[in-house]
Amino acid sequence: MSFISLSDLDKKEMLARIGVSSPDDFFSGIPERIRMKKELRLPQPLSEPELVGHFGALGRKNKAGDYLSFLGAGAYRHYIPAIVDYLSSRGEFISPYTPYQPEVSQGTLQVVFEYQTLICQLTGMEIANASLYDGASAAAEAVLMAQRIRSRPKILVAGSLHPQYRKVIQTYVKNLPIRIEEISADARGKLDSEALSRAVDGQTSAVVCQSPNFFGVVEDLDRVAEIARERQALSVAIVAEAVSLGLLRPPGASGADIVAGEGQSLGLPVSFGGPYLGFMACRRDFLRQFPGRIAGETQDAEGKRGFVLTFSTREQHIRRERATSNICTNQAWCALRATIFLETLGRQGMRELACQNVQKAGYALERLGAIKGIRRRFSGPIFNEFVLEFEGGYAKIADYLLRNGVIGGQELGSDYPELGSCALFCVTEVHSKEDIDRLAGLIEEAVP
Amino acid sequence: MNREPLIFEISSPTKKGFALPHLDVPENKDALSGLPLRDEIRGFPQVSEIEVVRHFTRLSQANFCIDTTFYPLGSCTMKYNPKVNEKIAALPSFQDGHPQSPPELVQGNLEILKTLEDLLSEITGMDAMTLQPSAGAQGELLGMLLIRAGHEDRGHPRRIVLIPDSAHGTNPSSAHICGYSVQEIKSNERGTIDLASLRQAMTEEVAALMVTNPNTLGVFEDAILEITEIVHAKGGFVYMDGANMNALVGKFRPGDMGIDVIHLNLHKTFSTPHGGGGPGSGPVGVKTHLEPYLPVPIINRSPSGFTLDHDRPKSIGRVRSFFGNFLVVLKALAYIQSLGASGLKEVAEIAVLNANYIRKSLEGVYHLKYDSPTLHECVFSDKLQKERGIQNIDIAKRLIDYGLHPPTMSFPLIVPGALMIEPTETESRRDLDQFIEAMKAIAREAIEKPEILKSAPHVSYVRRLDETSAARRPVLRWGGEPSE
The missing domain is CATH 3.40.640.10 (Type I PLP-dependent aspartate aminotransferase-like (Major domain))
Structure with missing residues (x-):
């Protein structure tokens, strides 16, 4: 595809008005030594339908969208009107x-x-x-x-x-x-x-x-x-x-x-x-x-x-x-x-949205915190994320969740070695009670 | 034309633009206890959905943009943004991927990033590329950090960065954050780097030369091989600001000119929309000797898939969270794959043809300080009109009456009263001719009825705005109701 708007005649007449015979003449001052000897090695150009098909296929290589996810850590899923x-x-x-x-x-x-x-x-x-x-x-x-x-x-x-x-x-x-x-x-x-x-x-x-x-x-x-x-x-x-x-x-x-x-x-x-x-x-x-x-x-x-x-x-x-x-x-x-x-959600909407995040995360924390072998790592008040510590470590739990279509919390050990058996969970208004219960149910199955 | 009020001025209590679903978990009254709470946000708007829709639709109509208007903003490369790229970037499979997802679940995204790195390396002739920087200026900052890391690794960071006097303001500013002092190199009478001055300035305390090629005048630094040799001979690196890559893309490669580091602006050469001032994306390419310092993570391609490598002991760290402006990167890749090698080459050729057509048509009508051959843009000035008290700003504002966006005026600093014009390759001859005719008409008006320029624009959404009093008595927010 080309996004050029000049016809062949336009090009010819414009070159003539400028007084050169080819667009290459504009580049004649550039030293010979740095001219490319052959064309760039790039994939063949794609038409629009081919392009849409190509990127559709790339998108399908992303499997994360099929999973229920509890990742936050600086990137939060919220409903967008x-x-x-x-x-x-x-x-x-x-x-x-x-x-x-x-x-x-x-x-x-x-x-x-x-x-x-x-x-x-x-x-x-x-x-x-x-x-x-x-x-x-x-x-x-x-x-x-x-x-x-x-x-x-x-x-x-x-x-x-x-x-x-x-x-x-x-x-x-x-x-x-x-x-x-x-x-x-x-x-x-x-x-x-x-x-x-x-x-x-x-x-x-x-x-x-x-x-x-x-x-x-x-x-x-x-x-x-x-x-x-x-x-x-x-x-x-x-x-x-x-x-x-x-x-x-x-x-x-x-x-x-x-x-x-x-x-x-x-x-x-x-x-x-x-x-x-x-x-x-x-x-x-x-x-x-x-x-x-x-x-x-x-x-x-x-x-x-x-x-x-x-x-x-x-x-x-x-x-x-x-x-x-x-x-x-x-x-x-x-x-x-x-x-x-912000203008769409407005004064009440923003408050309600924030309240729902607190309620849902609070519910999730209560459910997960009650599971044997899991403990809330920090006692301070939370908004929509919390850290849980897993007695037997988190890696096996994370694997079990993935095998069952759930991306659990983010493990913290690589950034905080002292939190090696901990994970950070995020729950927002996009998670239903059913989603949270499913997470809790799977973790219950997974803990030894 | 009626002015659209501020949203705060049409707000009234109890109105709503959105409703949340009912809370489906048991409400826990104690959940809020222990949290420091606020009242409802004072001053926040309360409007209905249709009021929001009309508000933004009307506001949009007060903008010039590429979809409606010729936009010859020099150095900004305001080319057409293909719509299919927006459609691709809106696919849920790209919008919904969380950046902390396990790599095996986002292989499509990692393939996109790695592929664009490879294609941009090929296009620029560099050995490795990072897509992390959010925009050109952050790319510059990263590029200079890589140079500093390279020198430190060799034992001495050095003190000075050389920058031509024609450079964009971000160059000295980025060098400064890296702890370097800036030394300016004068341009010669052709508007290019003066080799004698460069030779004199180039010592073993100079970390790098930052060069824009073609420079902000649109002139190719034809001594680029001598320039890079002079810098390399004293152990310095050459940084290239790739803002003007649209003049070279598909035809010449900075990597073949002795450039060690380059940043690109995907929102310029690679057609991602400017969005009213961002988001952009500023990938940085390096030669092998600077590769160890690239930011983490590095994406590796292996037979079993794409993996992330955080274990890079010499890396400068991060300049940004996650992987940069992923959706912008995605649109740039789609653009490159639409055009291919021959299409990219045509981009440079037609961008240069269009710019030279404008230059040829306006020579003599406006003053051209440097008469060197130019590539993708040309820089006229208001020198001829100044004799009648007309400045570049008056010419610019009068162009608005002709339905055209003005050129860039704030630089290069070596051309007083600059009118920097970059048409790009996507404009039709009809649009170019309309611009040329308008510029000629304005030059006539400058002689015959200069007051019409001084008071322009006359037919825009607002008349000329008083920028001086905006700075003198700053009103930087709506003040109807004080915040907490």
């Missing part, structure tokens, strides 16, 4: 670029402005940006931002922060004068506040804590912020499961200075890990240190309201190596989907 797909697939939303020309991009810009407002409302913060790549890189940007504000070398990170987020933070700070120290969890699965108090000092820029954390446990963010504040360190809250914000006290109300997280839960399919949606919000006085695009309200020549990208003097295209981030393209279309999702 039909209008999210319907509206977001409009060409006017999917095929423009970054709204550099605001007069012809008011659709995108107003959506971003509404998105920023919704993120502020969800997180309880004063300002939000137009999006970042994903939760992990948003966490890394939050760390860089905190260090720019406080200019101290140490960042304290909860060990219960998503392991991949911690890895990405490590990558981003590796070559900068920033030192990361990890604080482990206590028996409740919460950040050990005594250890934190001992670790926060005058060299600390920020304390980074995820809630609900990687173990599913809801943290005491008020206490974390209080400890940070005692030494003038910033409190950075990470939210990997954004649906929790429909019910849980927002980080802003708990004293967080910066909130960053993953918005995949808000209308994006799990889609093997991407595209997702990094979000970020902070206190207004940090605006000049904020990374990424920001939309703002203004007026047009007739005095009517309109929206533009603003505060671009923070950004790489103006400030170059002194920019607050190197980010350029972000995840605008994913932010659009989140905006449609």
Whole structure:
């Protein structure tokens, strides 16, 4: 297939107008030595029906869809209302670029402005940006931002922060004068506040804590912020499961200075890990240190309201190596989907959705926790995920579940050696009581 | 035209756009105890489903986009996005796969990732590819991290990165995050890298040269072999920003030019939709000597299937969670498989033909600072019009009245008042001619009735917006109801 719109005559006449005989003439200045001697070795081109058939067959090699799954750990299955797909697939939303020309991009810009407002409302913060790549890189940007504000070398990170987020933070700070120290969890699965108090000092820029954390446990963010504040360190809250914000006290109300997280839960399919949606919000006085695009309200020549990208003097295209981030393209279309999702669910819908997650996960925890040989690993309150410890180890149970069409929880041993016989289960509103009972029944059969 | 209100302004209590199923597990009143709770989210909208549908449909109509409009945004490669790729990416078998699924249950996805890695390696002439970066700038960051890791492994990370003054702003910014200080290399009168300056700047403290080829003027660095030789002779690496790969794809391979690391923008050359500013995808390709440092996991192809390798002691780690923007990657693979080798070659040829057709037609009408031959884009400026007080922004805004999207204006910094035009290969001659005629008409208007340019646009959804006061008195969210 070719997507060229020139006829043979067009090409001929255009070449003639330019005064060359073949398109190859345009490349004549390129040294002979770097010309390809033969054509690229690529598969034969496919027509549209062949292409659809080919990818349909590849899709059928994925068997995960046939399984009942209890995986979460940073990627959450929630029901996506039909209008999210319907509206977001409009060409006017999917095929423009970054709204550099605001007069012809008011659709995108107003959506971003509404998105920023919704993120502020969800997180309880004063300002939000137009999006970042994903939760992990948003966490890394939050760390860089905190260090720019406080200019101290140490960042304290909860060990219960998503392991991949911690890895990405490590990558981003590796070559900068920033030192990361990890604080482990206590028996409740919460950040050990005594250890934190001992670790926060005058060299600390920020304390980074995820809630609900990687173990599913809801943290005491008020206490974390209080400890940070005692030494003038910033409190950075990470939210990997954004649906929790429909019910849980927002980080802003708990004293967080910066909130960053993953918005995949808000209308994006799990889609093997991407595209997702990094979000970020902070206190207004940090605006000049904020990374990424920001939309703002203004007026047009007739005095009517309109929206533009603003505060671009923070950004790489103006400030170059002194920019607050190197980010350029972000995840605008994913932010659009989140905006449609949030506005459709609305005030009550978000709360009900979050409540159902708590109820279903609570029911599952009760069922599974009652099975002999299984014990709840952490005692702290949970949202929609929890860690179970299996007396005889988890590997055999996981195998038994797979043989019976169920992908159970995620084993934790590779990221947390001390949790070698533990698994992290996620239960959301998409799981029926029957699904949960089936899981419980299979595990009962599998435990020795 | 009526302006669409903010959703918050049409909200009223008790309205709903969605209903959840009834809770089918026994409700446990104690489940919420111990949790720090909030009240209902203050200020959150309450609207019906049709109100949401009309809201977004009307907002969409306030956008220009590739499906409706010629969009010659230079350096952004705004080409047509084939619709079949959207259909493929919407298949449940791709949308519903959890990234932590056991690898044996997602073999189709892993095959897609591995196949695209291989095809992009072939297209660029590199030895290995990672698809993890979310966009070009993250690809640049990763590329520079790989270079640093390579130098550290040899004992010394070095201090400096050389960047031509024509480069995109993400280049210096990415180098900076890797702990490098940036040294600018001046362009010569042809708009290309000045070899004498490069030779002088290239020391054993220089980690890398970041080069965009063709550069942001659309000019091919024809001394690229000398350039890479100069850098390699002092033990440095050459990084190529692949933003302009649409000019070369299918015809020339960066790997044949001595490039050590390259990032690509799948949302440019490989036609994945720009989405109003993302999601993109920024794969990074390397030569063998930098392969050990690639991010984890690596996907391996074995007779029994595809496996994930996390055990890579020299890896720089991760720049992103999971496997990158998988659905974007999928669309790019579908695009490459639609076109094949001959189709990709035609992409570059016609993209360059279209750009040169515009250049030829507008030469003399607008000022061209550098008259070197150009490939996929050309950079005019407002120099001729400036004498009458007209700036590039006035020309850009007037184009909107003609129903056309303006060119890029924010760079390259070496052309003051830049008008960077990239038509891409998918435009018809009719669209190119309409643009050319509009640009000529605007040049006439600049002489005859400049005020019409100064006050443009006149027939758009909004009139010219005041960007200065947006920054002076920032209103960054709707403020009807304060949050908690």
